[in-house]
Amino acid sequence: MTSSQFSRKELENHMRQKGRLPPGQILTKRLPILHYGSVPTFDPASWDFRVWGEVEETLTFTWEEFSRLPRIKITLDLHCVTGWSKFNTAWEGISMSTLVENGLIKPKPRANYVMQYAEYDFSANLPIDVVLSNNFLLATHYEGAPITPDHGYPLRGLVGAIPGQKGHKDVYLWKGAKWLRGLEFMKQDRPGFWERAGYHNEADIWKEQRLA
């Protein structure tokens, strides 16, 4: 099914039958823009990406260094806590599990959680196993082009459901930080921006863990 030939409702029923529509969600054809605050500007000369906390080595990447990291392509179903789901979205970016497998990032054994930090003090926390699974990406491209400023250019944390695959921990979209600037590996969990504002810490889409 391509989304142009069918009505929104037909596509939604199809996804429900396939078991891909989580409880309480409706299908949307376009990708909404949602965030707190304003859209930051990107300056490649001053931009950096930091990795710190429970890691063997603290790292700082320039934009030039970061752009040279190997990228992969993945397709994800995105589910927003406000009730919309956008299916089959195509992304490109850096896989955290690849960076760890390559030994570029070396989490300590006691690293259990990861905090994403973005521009303007936005943050989002996740268990390390979610960050290292196939449904989490440090995304640079959406639908074949660099992510637009509204959606997180030049880099965002992104988490979604892999179409037709259960068994990953699937969480709402707020668990991926747009305009991402760093990752802190942590022994103990801490709430991020929306989690402190009352959203559910775990955010499992199949259990409808929206608010705490």
Ligand SMILES: Nc1nc2c(c(=O)[nH]1)N[C@H]1C(S)=C(S)[C@@H](COP(=O)(O)O)O[C@H]1N2
């Ligand atoms: N930096 C930052 N990232 C953020 C947010 C935010 O407020 N600031 N909001 C989150 C929420 S609540 C959602 S639903 C998604 C929306 O992503 P989109 O605008 O690309 O659809 O971004 C997430 N990442």
Ligand SMILES: [Mo]
């Ligand atoms: Mo959201």
